[in-house]
Amino acid sequence: MVSCIDWPVSSAGATPLVRFEDVSKRFGALTAVDGVNLEIAPGEFFALLGPSGCGKTTLMRLLAGFAEPDEGRILLNGEDIAGLPPHRRPSSMMFQTYALFPHLNVEKNISFGLKQRGWNKDRASARVEEMLRVVRLEGLNLRRPDQLSGGQKQRVALARALAVQPKILLLDEPLAALDRKLREETQLELKAIQRTLGVTFLIVTHDQDEAMVVSDRIAVMNEGKIAQIGAPHEVYEQPASRFVAEFLGEANLFPDGAHWHLVRPEKMTLSATATPGGMAGEVMEIAYFGDRTRYVVKRPHGQVLRISRVNLGPPLSLEVGDAVWASFAPDSAVTLAS
Amino acid sequence: MKRSWPAGAAPFAWLLVFFALPFFLVAKLSLSHAVLAIPPYAPRLDLSRGAAGLIGFVRELNFATYTRLAADRLYLLAYLSSLKFAAIGTAILLAIGYPMAYGMSRYGAFARQTLLIAVIVPFWTSFLIRIYAWIAILNPTGLLNQVLAAFHLGPLNLLNSQTAVIIGLVYAYLPFMVLPIYAVLDRQDESLIEAAQDLGCTPTQAFWRVTFPLSWPGVAAGALLCFIPMVGEFVIPDLLGGSDTLMLGRTLWTEFFADRDWPAACAVAVVLLGTLAVPIALFQRQQAKVLS
Incomplete structure (x- = not known):
């Protein structure tokens, strides 16, 4: 049991919009969420990142009201929201499957929550138009969900969730169903929309790149617990544990007594000639990505190193099986706590 | 859609031999x-x-038989009476069948399977025997009146009445109402309900704004699956109904077997099929709209 947490739970200064206090949730014998403490500031783009089954979706569903914590409290604007049913919570959720109502057209999907809130027709349709502009789907008002592409469905789902002016928008793996190119475009767009509207976003994702691209802060989760909270560069450059180091990007780990030293692949250099202090090895694999080349090097005692080299100049004339020497600057190594 | 020749022709051959001919x-x-x-x-x-x-x-x-049918009020009355029985039966079946199907779809996988089997189990007993059982239940000294007597109530004289026919119809057709509705509700995406609640619906509002409209194809299928055969039903009104129970199936039977008037029986059948083709066509169009 860790009594003090070695990273700030809150983002500096601001009063939190959402605060999880020692929140736990069990399903039978499985503890899905285990003593989570977390604060999300107003206007923040916050990511819950972790492998599948780490409890990130459960944590989000506790906030949305689809489940109640077994222990701990969830505060929204300082008020305990325990027992408040989903329809009375000021959050709104964008579902992984989008959950668009198949019997309603785009317009009626987006105005669904507005009708529920008793908005009159003019006000609601003005809001629908506004939302369609935000997600760049003007003119598709009367399409039915089954007449939309995957990307368009995703935008309608976003518009529907944003239309009700939530205090916090919950995004459950919002881009998982899109192909890679569209996903990368949408990540930037999502971030732009969040910045423009100033709404607090909480995204759940298992995709580390996505979490790093879109969010201001990331909570890395593992086995129901928070492994680390920090800005993308913090969790990447100064991971708190071996798990975080290996989950976010590639990690070369060197044992040192009870500790591990981490060196990221891009911080290592490779040479075809023996260098002082260099680690000798053999090239196992070369992968060319255009902007960079990735080498897998095996050391004589079996350790496998991953080295990434930015292609500023001509590539190294190396082939699989060649002898190489890998090295890194001492200050680029990070000592992991555990 | 392109189908290979023998498989594509099979349904048409079936229709030709067993329906069209x-x-x-x-x-x-x-x-x-x-x-x-x-x-x-x-x-x-x-x-x-x-x-x-x-x-x-x-x-x-x-067309002499048809003009004769049109001139005789008995046929019109039997026809309207059949529609009335079928309509009342369908309404009651909906009122009972929908909550049943909805309840079933809310249970866990095991309970759902068990309940589904419970709905189907009566089919293992002959239809005729099950309707005879109702005679034993409804008759003046039958099970129902014995139970009522124990509470110093009754007796109810239900057998050979229109009520008995309705009871029989509802009993016999219940699975045909429950199963299509259940099938639709069962494959409904749970996250749609959550989305509705997330957008401000109470569970009841979510049901009326999402679950119910989306279950409409199942309701329509169940209603037609019950309504159409009930209009032409013969066994139930014959066994449970009284002499005042006027239904087309009985009229048809009487024409055919008692009066040996085959042309009249056939004309009744043709008219019945012609009028029932209308709701079937409506249903088809509605289904096509849902699927497109």
């Missing part, structure tokens, strides 16, 4: 007239006389 024979019979002979109708097609035989046969066919 028999229907053609019934339609032809409805245009002939009854005579005291075996078989009890005329004209009969005599192809040994070649084309002349065919022409003579066609010339003797006419």
Whole structure:
């Protein structure tokens, strides 16, 4: 049991919009969420990142009201929201499957929550138009969900969730169903929309790149617990544990007594000639990505190193099986706590 | 959609042999007239006389039976009465079947399977025996009245009444209402309900704004699956109904077996099919709209 947490739970200064206090949730014998403490500031783009089954979706569903914590409290604007049913919570959720109502057209999907809130027709349709502009789907008002592409469905789902002016928008793996190119475009767009509207976003994702691209802060989760909270560069450059180091990007780990030293692949250099202090090895694999080349090097005692080299100049004339020497600057190594 | 020839033709061959051909024979019979002979109708097609035989046969066919049906109020009353029974039956079946199907779809996988089997189990007993069982339940000294007597109530004289017919119809057709509705509710995406609640619906509002409209195809299928055969139902009104229970199936039976008026029986059948084709066509169009 860790009594003090070695990273700030809150983002500096601001009063939190959402605060999880020692929140736990069990399903039978499985503890899905285990003593989570977390604060999300107003206007923040916050990511819950972790492998599948780490409890990130459960944590989000506790906030949305689809489940109640077994222990701990969830505060929204300082008020305990325990027992408040989903329809009375000021959050709104964008579902992984989008959950668009198949019997309603785009317009009626987006105005669904507005009708529920008793908005009159003019006000609601003005809001629908506004939302369609935000997600760049003007003119598709009367399409039915089954007449939309995957990307368009995703935008309608976003518009529907944003239309009700939530205090916090919950995004459950919002881009998982899109192909890679569209996903990368949408990540930037999502971030732009969040910045423009100033709404607090909480995204759940298992995709580390996505979490790093879109969010201001990331909570890395593992086995129901928070492994680390920090800005993308913090969790990447100064991971708190071996798990975080290996989950976010590639990690070369060197044992040192009870500790591990981490060196990221891009911080290592490779040479075809023996260098002082260099680690000798053999090239196992070369992968060319255009902007960079990735080498897998095996050391004589079996350790496998991953080295990434930015292609500023001509590539190294190396082939699989060649002898190489890998090295890194001492200050680029990070000592992991555990 | 492109289908390979033998598999694509099979449903059409089936329809031709077991529907179109028999229907053609019934339609032809409805245009002939009854005579005291075996078989009890005329004209009969005599192809040994070649084309002349065919022409003579066609010339003797006419719509006299239909005009007779139209003139006799009995048929109209039987027809309207059948529609009334079927409509009341369908309404009650919906009121009972929908909550049942909805309840079933809310349970866990195991309970759901068990309940589904419970709905289907009665089919393992003969339909006729199950309707006879209702005679034993409803008759003046039957099970129902014994139970009522124990509470110093009754007796209720239900057997051979319109109520008994409705009870029988509802009992016999319940699975046909429950199963299509259940099928639709069962595959409904749970996250749609969550989305509705997330957007501000109470569970009840989510049901009326999302679950119910989306279950409409199942409701329509169940209603038609019950309504159509109930209009032509014979066994239930015959066994449970009284002499005042006027239903088309019974009229048809009487024409055919008691009066030996085959043309009239056939004409009733053709009219019945013609009028039921309307709701079926409506249903088809609605289904096509849902699927498109």
